[in-house]
Amino acid sequence: MKITFVYPAFERHADAHPELKAWVPANEYIGPPSLGIACVAAATPPGHTVEFIDDRVTPFNVDHESDLFALSFFTPAATRAIEIADALRARGKRVVAGGIFPSMMPEAVASHFDAVVVGEGEPVWADVVNDAEHGALRPRYSAPPADLAPLVPPQVDLYLGAERDGYRPDDYPLQISRGCPLHCDACVLPEYLAPKMRFHSMDYLTATMKRYAAAGKLASFTEDTSFFPQARRGFRELIELCVKLQGEGLNLRLSYIGISLPIILNLDPTLLADLKRTGIDRFYVVGGFDPVTRGAFGPGDPKMLDKAVRAIARCHEFGIDPYVSFLVGNRDDDEGTFDRMLEFTRVAKIDLAEFCISTPYPGTPIWRRYNDEGRVFDRAWKHYNDANIVFRPHNMTPERLFEGYLYLWREFYQGRARDMSERPHTRSTIQF
Amino acid sequence: MGTTKEKVADRVFGILSELAAIPRGDIRGGDRLREDLGLDSMQNMELLSRVAEEFNIDPDMDKVMKVVTVDEVVTLLAGHIGVGE
Numbered sequence: 001m002k003i004t005f006v007y008p009a010f011e012r013h014a015d016a017h018p019e020l021k022a023w024v025p026a027n028e029y030i031g032p033p034s035l036g037i038a039c040v041a042a043a044t045p046p047g048h049t050v051e052f053i054d055d056r057v058t059p060f061n062v063d064h065e066s067d068l069f070a071l072s073f074f075t076p077a078a079t080r081a082i083e084i085a086d087a088l089r090a091r092g093k094r095v096v097a098g099g100i101f102p103s104m105m106p107e108a109v110a111s112h113f114d115a116v117v118v119g120e121g122e123p124v125w126a127d128v129v130n131d132a133e134h135g136a137l138r139p140r141y142s143a144p145p146a147d148l149a150p151l152v153p154p155q156v157d158l159y160l161g162a163e164r165d166g167y168r169p170d171d172y173p174l175q176i177s178r179g180c181p182l183h184c185d186a187c188v189l190p191e192y193l194a195p196k197m198r199f200h201s202m203d204y205l206t207a208t209m210k211r212y213a214a215a216g217k218l219a220s221f222t223e224d225t226s227f228f229p230q231a232r233r234g235f236r237e238l239i240e241l242c243v244k245l246q247g248e249g250l251n252l253r254l255s256y257i258g259i260s261l262p263i264i265l266n267l268d269p270t271l272l273a274d275l276k277r278t279g280i281d282r283f284y285v286v287g288g289f290d291p292v293t294r295g296a297f298g299p300g301d302p303k304m305l306d307k308a309v310r311a312i313a314r315c316h317e318f319g320i321d322p323y324v325s326f327l328v329g330n331r332d333d334d335e336g337t338f339d340r341m342l343e344f345t346r347v348a349k350i351d352l353a354e355f356c357i358s359t360p361y362p363g364t365p366i367w368r369r370y371n372d373e374g375r376v377f378d379r380a381w382k383h384y385n386d387a388n389i390v391f392r393p394h395n396m397t398p399e400r401l402f403e404g405y406l407y408l409w410r411e412f413y414q415g416r417a418r419d420m421s422e423r424p425h426t427r428s429t430i431q432f
Numbered sequence: 433m434g435t436t437k438e439k440v441a442d443r444v445f446g447i448l449s450e451l452a453a454i455p456r457g458d459i460r461g462g463d464r465l466r467e468d469l470g471l472d473s474m475q476n477m478e479l480l481s482r483v484a485e486e487f488n489i490d491p492d493m494d495k496v497m498k499v500v501t502v503d504e505v506v507t508l509l510a511g512h513i514g515v516g517e
């Protein structure tokens with residue numbers, strides 16, 4: 001069979017609000033797809049051919065020919081995914097859904113697809129392909145959390161092959177682990193990937209990093225799991241492995257690591273120094289997600305603000321550039337939050353940032369809570385992209401939250417045009 | 433050379449002193465991490481992570497999330513090395 005994986009498009013901030021293009025003097029960065037498709041493609045049984053279409057880059061043509069279409073998507077892309085699936089099925093094609101949104105909202109997609117994979121794809125993918133080959137797809141495949149030990153590395157060549165002029169991501173993600181025992185209220189991962197942490201083998205990570213290095217790409221660590229007691233040793237081993245591979249002449253370059261300010265504030269200084277040794281020069285930090293920044297920006301707690309400022313200072317001290325993604329619209333945020341955030345950027349000397357609306361994504365604790373409280377008023381999934389208000393906030397109107405979100409973008413970038421134009425590419429490029 | 437439990441306690445008190453910015457001598461075994469020493473959940477995790485790494489142990493996360501006092505941290509970690517009272 002020929003199997004076509006599709007990564008459906010979704011609206012980004014500047015697609016939804018074109019005025020941002022005039023206000024934000026930064027280069028737009030379109031990042032790589034999440035690793036889901038590359039991981040599942042790698043688990044395809046022998047005897048089939050696979051191809052990949054990134055609908056963001058090459059809009060999917062519904063007349064495309066294939067024996068099986070597999071769409072992997074998160075909430076912002078669900079509207080487009082359903083549109084593609086409906087068009088394909090109208091032509092009699094077989095279409096399978098997988099990824100975060102179908103896993104969290106299988107009932108919302110079931111009628112548009114021949115089959116829905118709930119949970120991680122690898123454990124059931126061979127069954128899906130086999131059933132499709134015999135014309136016997138089942139409506140739902142529920143996957144238990146995958147055993148990571150036998151997994152082959154993700155087939156990232158599919159992604160590299162989809163690059164075009166105007167779309168050449170600098171970095172690609174490296175997944176270190178799956179699962180999380182915590183329950184952060186805006187995060188879907190413990191529900192999607194289960195609470196128990198599982199770790200990829202060093203062979204798996206080495207092979208993936210070597211592939212990125214050969215393609216001249218940087219590797220990014222999308223999540224810092226180093227703060228979990230069971231993960232610290234493995235994380236340090238990974239860092240040592242990176243340094244060793246670099247020492248052996250591999251052109252392995254690392255870009256950023258996803259981390260939070262409370263972690264930065266407390267992280268073992270030796271680990272911070274080790275991270276720096278690998279060449280990591282950026283922390284991707286979400287502000288307004290953890291208790292420290294929520295306390296600082298919501299009620300304006302001076303102690304929390306001081307902690308947040310000290311965490312940013314610690315990045316600067318270690319020569320690591322903090323790129324902050326501010327989430328606004330949390331439980332305690334009020335109309336003063338916007339100026340508190342801006343003041344924080346000034347005091348902490350943050351010079352690259354993005355601004356997002358805290359959104360109750362299906363599968364997260366706040367999705368359930370906001371629904372119970374009757375706050376969710378918009379279920380057009382394409383609006384679930386951090387750039388639209390889909391719920392009634394606690395301490396202001398939806399309109400005020402939206403104005404505040406635009407105000408943050410405009411105020412933060414006002415007067416920075418010359419400074420941004422003089423910076424190197426990586427320090428003047430953001431996803432928006 | 434103390435027992436393994438004493439060594440664990442020594443490191444727990446040392447790291448706590450750094451994270452909570454409190455002189456080591458002012459920390460008591462019965463102190464509650466959050467209420468008495470002012471640690472937040474990330475600091476709790478950092479404390480456990482550093483000691484677990486040094487002693488090469490993988491504490492059970494469910495138990496990690498439930499520790500309240502300094503003594504409970506020491507007992508949990510020492511228990512994983514196989515050392516009781």
Ligand code: SF4
Pocket residue numbers: 180181182183184187188189190
């Ligand atoms: S945000 Fe990170 S720590 Fe929190 S639940 Fe999600 S994966 Fe776990």
